[in-house]
Amino acid sequence: GWDIDKIDKMLNKESGLLGLSDNLSNDMRTLIEASENGNEDARLAIEVFSYRLAKSLAGLSCGLPKIDGLIFTGGIGENSAYIREKTMTYLPHFGFKLDKDQNNTLQRGTEGRIDVRQGPQIWVIPTDEEGRIAKETEQVVQQAKKLDVVIG
Structure with missing residues (x-):
């Protein structure tokens, strides 16, 4: 089993862009450069980031009469x-x-x-x-x- 410190480290230090990019980077500039050079993990991290940002924006728009x-x-x-x-x-x-x-x-x-x-x-x-x-x-x-x- 995992102790609380290991879980905390995984969730707060090894997930997100870093986890999606197979520990390449959590810096978007690095991910974009790697994606342009054919790195599929970096491409996936960028796609997920962009999709989730758009999804959040769409969700926030629900309370607005128009945008x-x-x-x-x-x-x-x-x-x-x-x-x-x-x-x-x-x-x-x-x-x-x-x-x-x-x-x-x-x-x-x-x-x-x-x-x-x-x-x-x-x-x-x-x-x-x-x-x-x-x-x-x-x-x-x-x-x-x-x-x-x-x-x-």
């Missing part, structure tokens, strides 16, 4: 045209029409619209988590100074 658009953001969403395109192939029934050229030419860290200007909009919007955290921390410190509160 006006979709925003890709964060690491993979803002940096991988390949994953954006793969994901959109699973969502044709929502009326999204991806502009493949625009999707592929959008530079890393650049905001832009990647649809064909018909139907719901598709956007890529970069995030700046560290910058946002820094700004909010500064606001807390400034407020604490006003209230003469010691932080630390």
